[in-house]
Amino acid sequence: MDAKVVQFSDYVKKRKSTPIRRLLSYFKKLKKSGAFTGRSIAFLIFFVMIACLISGCKAPKGRGDKLLGREVTVGFAQVGHESDWRIASTNSVKQALSEENGIKLDFIDCDNDTDVQIKAVSGFVDKKVDYIVIDPIVSTGWEDVLTKAEEAGIPVIVIDRTIDDSEKYVTWLGSEFTDEGLAAGEWLKNYAAKKGLREINIIEVTGNEGSSAENGRSAGFHKYIEYEAWNIIDSRDGEFTEEGGKRVMDEFCEEYKGEFNVIVAQNDNMAFGIMKSLDEHGISYGVGGDMIIISFDACKNGLKNVLDGNINADFECNPLQGPACLKLIYDLEKQAKIQKETFMSETWYAAEDIVPEITYFNSMGEEVTEPIVVVDKAAVEAAY
Numbered sequence: 055m056d057a058k059v060v061q062f063s064d065y066v067k068k069r070k071s072t073p074i075r076r077l078l079s080y081f082k083k084l085k086k087s088g089a090f091t092g093r094s095i096a097f098l099i100f101f102v103m104i105a106c107l108i109s110g111c112k113a114p115k116g117r118g119d120k121l122l123g124r125e126v127t128v129g130f131a132q133v134g135h136e137s138d139w140r141i142a143s144t145n146s147v148k149q150a151l152s153e154e155n156g157i158k159l160d161f162i163d164c165d166n167d168t169d170v171q172i173k174a175v176s177g178f179v180d181k182k183v184d185y186i187v188i189d190p191i192v193s194t195g196w197e198d199v200l201t202k203a204e205e206a207g208i209p210v211i212v213i214d215r216t217i218d219d220s221e222k223y224v225t226w227l228g229s230e231f232t233d234e235g236l237a238a239g240e241w242l243k244n245y246a247a248k249k250g251l252r253e254i255n256i257i258e259v260t261g262n263e264g265s266s267a268e269n270g271r272s273a274g275f276h277k278y279i280e281y282e283a284w285n286i287i288d289s290r291d292g293e294f295t296e297e298g299g300k301r302v303m304d305e306f307c308e309e310y311k312g313e314f315n316v317i318v319a320q321n322d323n324m325a326f327g328i329m330k331s332l333d334e335h336g337i338s339y340g341v342g343g344d345m346i347i348i349s350f351d352a353c354k355n356g357l358k359n360v361l362d363g364n365i366n367a368d369f370e371c372n373p374l375q376g377p378a379c380l381k382l383i384y385d386l387e388k389q390a391k392i393q394k395e396t397f398m399s400e401t402w403y404a405a406e407d408i409v410p411e412i413t414y415f416n417s418m419g420e421e422v423t424e425p426i427v428v429v430d431k432a433a434v435e436a437a438y
């Protein structure tokens with residue numbers, strides 16, 4: 055799916071005239087007919103306005119009222135604010151689900167706390183919002199609160215991470231995380247062959263345990279560890295944060311220094327913390343370094359590090375889901391048929407042109423060939 059930023063108005067024809075415009079043109083015709091003087095028409099307009107105010111007719115607040123015919127309230131329970139990816143995701147949704155587009159957004163940052171997130175969703179049901187959007191911190195524990203939403207007749211849209219223990223949501227929009235892990239494995243296999251690396255000894259720093267992003271990236275990459283008989287020395291949870299990446303890499307440097315030559319960071323912010331730790335431990339990394347670093351997300355600062363040769367490869371996960379989420383709400387308002395799943399498009403990046411493309415079997419069992427894009431200044435500029 056193309057992640058270009060689209061405005062809500064792309065989906066609706068602008069109205070040619072409004073009730074107010076029609077009323078004013080009627081008064082102009084009255085004046086022209088000579089039936090009423092200008093002063094009496096002014097009085098007439100005044101009384102119509104008073105009548106309108108008394109009858110409580112609501113002047114539309116934003117364009118959205120006109121576009122949707124009503125103001126739609128949406129509760130959004132976001133994972134937190136742990137990474138550049140997350141900030142970009144929040145901004146994309148807030149920009150799309152805006153008053154301008156006819157949406158009243160009730161946003162809750164759940165700060166990576168699963169209890170807070172369940173309570174937030176339950177609270178949205180109590181508030182009788184029109185729609186609920188969830189980016190689930192973890193993929194389980196959702197049946198009860200989704201049943202409550204279903205019984206209240208409130209459609210739930212899941213974005214980014216998946217819910218794996220309940221079907222009580224209308225649609226999911228996000229990335230195929232397993233493919234990200236598989237693509238990283240296939241890239242490393244080709245890169246190691248081209249570099250003549252005999253030994254692959256891996257340290258893995260994962261994201262939030264139990265999140266579908268962590269589950270998918272681990273499942274995909276570990277297929278290659280198995281196929282290629284690579285050696286994985288250890289794997290620990292860095293919670294998708296820079297501090298978490300630094301903490302885990304400090305531990306690994308103490309426990310395994312000299313035993314590993316590949317580091318897999320399941321997002322860029324952990325890679326930033328990992329690089330800080332390697333610097334402190336005097337360990338070189340990236341292009342020409344002792345450590346190969348593979349990362350995920352491909353945020354702007356991540357791609358800057360690829361361009362600078364600090365990160366060898368970065369597998370994009372696209373956070374710009376706001377416009378597509380707005381489109382889903384628009385379609386639901388129109389009772390249009392919607393897909394149960396919508397996938398974002400993503401790009402695979404590298405610092406060097408040693409592996410121009412990769413061919414592998416994706417999570418659907420299809421053999422795919424995908425380009426590896428060498429990062430340049432333009433790619434960094436265009437990144438989220």
Ligand code: GZL
Pocket residue numbers: 136137138139140214215229261267294320321322323350351371
């Ligand atoms: C992936 C998303 C992950 C990102 C991290 O879709 O849920 O969470 O990879 C973010 O940067 O914290």
